Amino acid sequence: MKSKRGTENWSMDTFPFWMIFAIILAFTAIFFIWVIAPFAVKIAIIPEGVETHIISQRFWNSPDCFAYKDETSGRVYQKLLDYNKFTEDQIKTCYKTDDVNIQAFRLSFSIPGQGEKRIQTTNWRDSYLMERTSKEIFVRYNNQVYKTKLSIEIQNA
Amino acid sequence: MKKKGQLMFKALFVVIIAAFIVFFFIQVGKTYGNGEAYSKLAIAKDIALTINTLSSYPGDISVKYPADLKKYTIKTHPNKITVSDSNIGRIDPTRGEYKFVMSNIKVIESEVKAPEGLLITKTDNNIKISSLR
Structure with a gap:
């Protein structure tokens, strides 16, 4: 998509890339938290x-x-x-x-x-x-x- | 064909986003790695349980929470406690948060920044958290 303002940088053909990038980033963040969460978690546990x-x-x-x-x-x-x-x-x-x-x-x-x-x-x-x-x-x-x-x-x- | 200014703008945008993401990951990694995130959660739980305890007893009571909390900001909401890094504030991605059980006793909303300790008082069916002097 082109316009007089020159927004070619954000043309529709880059949209799938950003969508996939956002999804991968979200999954990476979740994985990151999931991996590090078990460490040192004991101090925050209230005894049963x-x-x-x-x-x-x-x-x-x-x-x-x-x-x-x-x-x-x-x-x-x-x-x-x-x-x-x-x-x-x-x-x-x-x-x-x-x-x-x-x-x-x-x-x-x-x-x-x-x-x-x-x-x-x-x-x-x-x-x-x-x-x-x-x-x-x-x-x-x-x-x-x-x-x-x-x-x-x-x-x- | 793209102009030079457009390419620069796009590159700058990508660099800023990338820097933000890297900063976020490092910050979260550091706070989990050195146990800060769990300390914040443990403090939030301690305070919430203290509020639950004070809500369970008749009369006026004061409780001192003498832990060194200079690095943290403690915020009281109507039904929960949040503990965040004083330097980052409310956008702290690893802030500790814990809910307490509400009752007829009103927990007064407050924000205590970098206290040396906390004083949790129950007076006339109101619970208030303040800095320990």
């Missing part, structure tokens, strides 16, 4: 389970999740769950899964006379693989405190 452990602490320690807060004194009781706060609306506010590819949790417990109560984060998928663990906690319901086990099911991102 640590991140899940840290993230899950909020469920029973934070009043924004389920930890019971005495409104009179303002004191927060860690590992004492407020039965009335243990809802999916509450977990949506204390564990936001909107734009982060993160672990999914399903939590459940039961107390005498009330049966099992189960909630899950919005990114929970029933068909995915999961790990299961449990933790001894206390639940406050109608001014009574019950000792029980919180079942924690985790799907890794």
Whole structure:
């Protein structure tokens, strides 16, 4: 393609060359990163389970999740769950899964006379693989405190 | 037939592109080779995990992160931390980046350049990262 401005340098017959050049360059860059990436990568690895452990602490320690807060004194009781706060609306506010590819949790417990109560984060998928663990906690319901086990099911991102 | 000026222009263009590509490859190779890229990622992960930890506990807390970070710029976004080379800035191709879990607690956006260490504080449901003096 020719023009009065003399753009012959960028004529259409060089277009395939630049296309192939760009593709080869992109593949070379990817290969380059792929070759060097395994070196020294260990310093950036979080030991398995640590991140899940840290993230899950909020469920029973934070009043924004389920930890019971005495409104009179303002004191927060860690590992004492407020039965009335243990809802999916509450977990949506204390564990936001909107734009982060993160672990999914399903939590459940039961107390005498009330049966099992189960909630899950919005990114929970029933068909995915999961790990299961449990933790001894206390639940406050109608001014009574019950000792029980919180079942924690985790799907890794 | 091409004029001399056109040939010069084309050659110059190719040289500049080639120089840029060579510079990019050398820079990326160096940062991966000397572990800088992984240090940046490790720092980003450390800070993100600290934010996750602070989000999990009631009350006001301060945590010192005493590592020497003079070479880096730490930027806090609403849902992630980025650590880049202070000399290259946000176009750093090997910047470390890690996301934290959002909650009711607001993480205040900030940028800390070449700090000697970091102070991560949680006050009244706000988490802020500042330079450690």
